[in-house]
Amino acid sequence: MRTPLKLSAAAAATLLALTTLTACGGGSSGADAKDGSIKIMVGGLDKVIYLPARLTQQLGYFKDEGLDVTLLTEPAGVQATTSLVSGDVQGVVGFYDHTLDLQAKGKQVESVVQLAHAPGEVEVVSRKAAGDLTSPKDFKGKKLGVTGLGSSTDFLTKYLAVKNGVPTNSFTPVAVGAGQTFLSALQQGSIQGGMTTDPTVAQIVNKNLGKVLIDMRTPEGSRQALGGPYPSSSLYMNTDWVNSHKETVQKLTNALVRTLKWMSTHTPEQIAAKMPADYAQGGKQLYAQAIKDTLPMFTKDGVMPADGPATVERVLKSFNPNLKNATVDLKKTYTTEFAKKAH
Incomplete structure (x- = not known):
């Protein structure tokens, strides 16, 4: 089921503001599962980085666990996080780094x-700008596309800049989403480069709109660009909700881990064949290549890689003022309890 959740601009701004308040009210357990019905917001359902969510539904694994899961979509992870904080959904399929950012703002999410x-993620550069944008050292003065301001693409772009001696205030991040909106921004020259994922990357290269600058x-x-493993796509939920709905969380985990195992034993073409036809906007062959x-x-x-959370913390603290001097309890940003039982 592909049901976009739309918010008015005013509502979105209000909800986003909630994430910036330390220890604010926001419904940590306001969204409740009834009769096995779960709502999960995905930071872009058709992005390959979040493919396991829709594939689990397509394979029928949620239903096998007795769950009725509705997958909703927002173009950027930061907007998906807003839906969780406001209590509209029980979980988010998005980047793990948001759990650290939220903890620093008084929210306990894992x-x-x-x-x-x-x-x-991939940092790409447009064909026109390729001559003077050859590495992150050249970010200064450039307009760089990200899915949304405050998103993980924004986080990673800022880290690459700081790592290469470029202040974050010396370039302009531009929220251009993904897919066609990113392609158009690159083609029209409103951005010189940007951070995006497949299948957008595959289409950029295929249409000769640009080329890959940094491949993560x-x-x-990931180790080359960020200095270690960088755990990204995850199912994260409010810790209070997890602790009070352990049976449901275990069922969700069983289904998703079963999908990860299925993916590891099937070809990209077999995976692509299970996905909705409209996800392959550049054609079946290009979509399979993207996968x-x-x-x-x-x-x-x-299971969370043992040294992954420390890499994420180091990356975020290098540029994020909310986290720079904050004490983050990494053990509270994730749990391996459910994934280990799923085996």
Whole structure:
């Protein structure tokens, strides 16, 4: 079921503001599961980095666990997080790094299934700007696309800048979403480069709109760019809700881990064939290639890599004023309890 959740601009701004308040009220357990019905917000349902969510539904694994899961979609992870904080949904499939950011703002959220141990993100540069944008050292003065301000693409872009001696206030992040909106911004020159994922990356390269500058779709690429494994795509939920709905969380985890194992034993073409036809906007062959390029980012067991959280903390603290001097209890940002039982 692909049901977009739309918020008015005013409502979205109000909800987003909640995430900036320390220890604010926001419904940590306001959204309750009834009769096995769960709402999960995904930071872009058709993005390959979040593919396990829709694939689990397509394979019928949620139903096998007796769950009725509705997958909703928002174009950026920061908007998905807003839906969780406001109590509209029980969980988010988005980047793990938001759990650290939220803890610093007084919200206790944890990853219960770690879908990926690399970002799956790619920094691309437009064909026109390729001559003077050859590395993050050239970010100064550029307009760089991100899915949304405060999103994980925004976080990672800022880290790459700081790591390469470029102040975060010397370039302009532009919220351009993903897919067609990102492609148009690149083509029209409103951005010179940007951070995006497959299948958008595959279409950029295929249409010769630009090229890959930094590839973080593999653990190796993550280590090279970020200095270690960077756990990204995950199912994260409010800790209070997890503790009071352990049976439901275990069922969700069982289904998602079963999908991760299925993915590890099937070809990109077989995976693509299970997905909705409209996800392959660049054609079936290109979509399968996008899945192939991104597959290395996924875990096979849903368990958080032991040294992953420390990498994420180091990356975020390098540029994020909310986290720079904050004490983050990493053990409270994730749990391996459910994934280990799922085996």
